[in-house]
Amino acid sequence: MHRGVALADSWSCRRVLETSHPPVYYVPHDDVRTDLLSRAHRVTVCEWKGVATYWTLVMHGHTVPDVAWSYEDPLQGYLSIARHFAFYAGRVDLCTVGGERVKAQPGDFYGGWITDEILGPFKGATGTVGW
Secondary structure, three states: OEOOEOOEOOOOOEEEOOOOOOOEEEEEHHHEOHHHEEEEEEEEEEOOOEEEEEEEEEEOOEEEEEEEEEEOOOOOOOHHHEOEEEEOHHHOOOOEEOOEEOEEOOOOOOOOEEOOOOOOOOEOEOOOOOO
16 A cells, blocks of 8 residues: 555465565566556566566656566566566555555565564665675
């Protein structure tokens, strides 16, 4: 949710777990308000998943750069997240998992979602480079 608008709503997310990270939830394309997203210029490369495309939220004259990312053509082993979007919890007003409000993973690069059952420490905060 952002500014009272549901950006995504799904019971079909893909939960991806990586070492030293809280889970990242990838939301199916059909469950996302893609009409509010525009492709950003930023791209990054994950050695496991491939090239990430970033998305900017544009609504009611308000812009949130790089609010989400996706893997349009993921590498083998991650094909199930193709045409799915992952959102940075810290860049929108509210993200929930099963009705529980999540906390954003520390830092501004990784996009994990922390619920009460997820325990750290997590990569991303100051001093965690090189784990």
